[in-house]
Every structure is written in structure tokens, then in C-alpha cells.
Amino acid sequence: MRRAYNSVLHLPQLSTCPQCSAPFVSHRVCPACGYYKGRQVVAVQSFA
Numbered sequence: 183m184r185r186a187y188n189s190v191l192h193l194p195q196l197s198t199c200p201q202c203s204a205p206f207v208s209h210r211v212c213p214a215c216g217y218y219k220g221r222q223v224v225a226v227q228s229f230a
């Protein structure tokens with residue numbers, strides 16, 4: 183009775199941000215620039 187626990191740990195789909203071209207989880211706000219669906223929804227503090 184061995185269960186494949188790999189099926190539980192499904193990896194989220196990664197997309198490339200059109201704004202900053204950083205990989206991020208699709209259907210989520212880009213953690214790098216805070217953009218989602220072409221508009222900034224989260225203010226990202228950049229320490230430049």
C-alpha cells in the first residue's frame with residue numbers, strides 16, 4: 183500500500199513576467215515588479 187505522494191506536491195506553473203521578464207507563478211502577482219495582467223497591483227519597494 184504505497185501512495186505516490188509526488189502527485190500531491192504539484193508544482194505551480196511558472197510564467198515569465200512581461201513587465202520585468204522574471205519568472206513568476208501564473209495567475210499570481212509578479213513578486214519582482216508587482217504587476218498582474220498588465221497593471222501594477224502591488225507596490226514593490228525597490229532598494230536601488
Ligand SMILES: [Zn+2]
Pocket residue numbers: 199200201202203204212213214215216217
Ligand atoms: Zn514582473
